[in-house]
Amino acid sequence: MVPKPELLQGTFDLMVLKTLEMLGPLHGFGVARRIEQLAGNGLELNHGTVYPALVRLEHQGWITSTWGASENNRKARFYSLTKSGKKRLVAETANWLRASAIMAPFLDAQ
Amino acid sequence: MLHPRKWTARLLDVLKRRTLDQELDEELQTHIQMLVEDYVAKGLSAEEAHRAARVRLGGIEQTKEAVRDLRAVWFEPVWQDLRHAFRSLRRSPGFTIAALLTFALGIGASTAIFSVVYGVLLRQFPYTDADRLVLVQTRDGATRRVSPAGFSGPDLEDWRERTRTLQSVALCSRDIFALDTDAGAETVRGAYVSRQFFDVLGVSAVLGHLPADEGAPEIAISDRLWRARFGADPKVVGRRVRVNGSAYSIVGVAGPGMTFPTESRSSLGAPATPPDLWAPVERAPWFNRRAFRVGQLVARMAPDRTFAQVSSDVDAVSRAFGRDHPDWSEYHEAVVVSLTDELTGALRPALWLLLGAVGCVLLVACVNVANLLLARQTSRAREIALRVSLGAPRHRLLMHALTESLLLALVGGGLGVVMASWVVGALRGLEPADLPRLDSIRVDLPILAFAFGISTLSALISAVAPAWRLMATGRALAPGAEGRACTSGRNARGIRSALVIVELAVSLVLLVGATLLTRSFLRLVGTDIGVATDHVVTVELNLAMGRTLPAARQIQLAEQLVADTSALPGVRAAAAANGLPPNQSRMMMSFNLPDWRTGGPVQRDIGMLNPTPQYFRALGIPLVRGRLFTAADGADAPQIAIVNVTAAKRLFGTLDVVGRTLPGSRKAGEKFTTIVGVVGDVKYSGLGEAVEETVYVPFPQYPFRNMVLVARTTGDQSQLVGALAAVVHKVDREITIGPVRTLDEVVSEAVARPKFRTALFSTLAGLALILAVVGLYGVATYTVTERTREIGVRMALGAGRWQVVGMIVREGLWLAGAGVAVGLCGAFVLTRTLSGFLYGVTARDTASFLLAAAALVLTTAVASYVAARRAARVDPLVALRAE
16 A cells, blocks of 8 residues: 555645654654554555655644754654644544544445 | 744745755755665665665655755745846846836836826825815906906805805905014915815814914914924914014914915916915905905815706806896806816826826837847847756746846836936925925825836836747747747847837827927917017015005105116116016906997906006007107096007007097096007917907006016116115115016016926927937847848948948838838827917927927937948958857
């Protein structure tokens, strides 16, 4: 399942937010890796797509970033969730679950 | 949904772009390294790990591009265009300066003239709802002349009661006052106004309050007087002064825009000044006398009434009032006119004309810049071709052309606005009395908005031709198009020539107009007034300002003044009268004389003067029949008169009228006035008008306290100017003296307005001509450069230098000819708008058209020749080798 950017931009953003919520401040590589792991089933993510998403989310004020040191003492930019980002995540999650609750039986119907 | 805070942060990001780019680069490098570590840990070799890492990241450049796209704000391409345009303009300073100057001239001139038009015609008056204000004036039944007088104090009450469409009515009358303060006495031109006056107008004072109590001795002064006489002292309110000998206190200062009531020109044609003082008319000596009809009514229309309704109401009241007061209706009928029309209406046609003319200049300027842009485009053909072949979309090319044009127009326009504000400042400093509402002529926000608007418009107009060519070029160069690019050659030259023809045509139209106006002005100035205007000095006097003077004393003073003036060295003749050509506003004599042809009774209203005997000699008016006045024609002598040639012919049909009589006489007991002489015609009603009938009566038989003292001198006029004032003072200190001027000055003031108008229009025409000829020169020069090779070939094949020059000049003349042809058609149609301003010259005057066309052809010939000389200097060998 390779997410196509145009279709799932909103859902991809949601993935990034969730990842940051679960795992705390992460750099770009970490976010990409975790998404791959969490999505499971051999999701081949184009790592480059993470960065536009991060910039987008930062523009909206849902995440913020600072420079820091990675595990191997490399200079890296770490992203973390803001308070409004957290609220957004909660709201979007609720929306998603509601939507899927409606869609699932609908799509299953004969 | 973007937070406003984030929005501004994003704008700031634009400025930090380079830094952010670098940071992203570092981030991605780190990302790659981490990926590499991962792959190496999984067992790949270093090289394979690197390759896999890049694949996994999906391309560094693409990621950067994606982020950059996100960061871009909507005006980014525009910003880029601006920076690019700025840089490329800086690289070609010659072109840039030429274009900037052209725009500055066109936009500056337009802005300057628009500020005058806006200030005089369009800006709000300081009165509340000025378009609801009307004036009720009177029109003379016989001469149909409208005058701002005709109502007295008691008339005011009558009219207020009778009219039904006027919400409030007031009376006002201009007058001259003797103002006495601690600093001394001076004459002040002001107005008597009734207590409702300021209320009707809806103005308030700048300092203190405006008098509204008919009982109290209160006056208001103008802003101008306050600054000039009282040094803008804020404590002027409450100051005690004497006006015409009575005690008053100043209760307020009116704002600078308060210029009502206006006055018609004085009997000498001295320019009308706004009132400096408003005094309660209820305290004027003549206020309660029904027969003293010196005022006009100013009124505010009732809220729901139209001007037409008010007009018919006033007509009805005029008829009814006339029936009740036959002495009024004998000479008057009421006519209502809107206040704004009265104050500025006379100038409206001239101002719109000037605005139209300057619009033409702007058009020529825009076309000039368009030509410059085209030339530049052609020389950058390669660059454009490159951009097109690299895939630049056409709309970006257009934006680029437009941005350059816009940048030039806005910067040039800015320069133009600076120039315009200097011009406007200078104009205000001159204080031309003929221009009303001088205080509202200034360069402020509405004017700046106008300047910005026309700058943008100019940019658009200038960009049309280059943009069109750009599209054509783009189409020709687009991948898949066949044939060579047409970036130069015949097509470009064709457009540029067409533009030059347009420029020349427009300037010809303006030139024809200027020629017509100039010839008309020269005719006006050269008109024979009927007097010899050289070496005559005049001064306006009032014998009885602020005091009563019996007739005998007036006569005595007049004779004394004349005698003392005659005694001055160099004076050949001195006299006094109540008026002077060419702009006298005269007394009229009315009588009933049967028509000499039909015998039917005719009511006559003839202008009347009351000169002392030497008047005719002083002014050089020739005697045609009979005799002039002598000292014997005194107050007790039989009533006599002298008529002018026109009067003799119109009243009696012959010049031999000596001994004939006119009905009526001022003397009690006498029924007739005998004609003793006929003199030559003199223009008393303005240079542009026909001569009217005039009757002269001896001063002692008709004394008047306002008079003009004239003296003809053989010697230096300036000496006499100084001596005259001293003479008057010596005779009687209380005589108020107006400005001393030579008759030549008086005449030139009479033509001040047409002179200014003609000068301005001609300047604009000259400006347009210069711009157009410069445009032609540019095209001719460019042609020479372009066709260097062709010229080289011709010369190598045997053509002489002069033949080459001749070729260029011929082409220039061809352009001029086409421009003249188109321009003449345009002028033929458009000069009709000038007919109101022309005197002695028709709007289709052939000589003027030919003259203007000749001037244009001559200047273009010279310009072509100068450009062609460069062609003559072409070295055929160099030219043939040139690429």
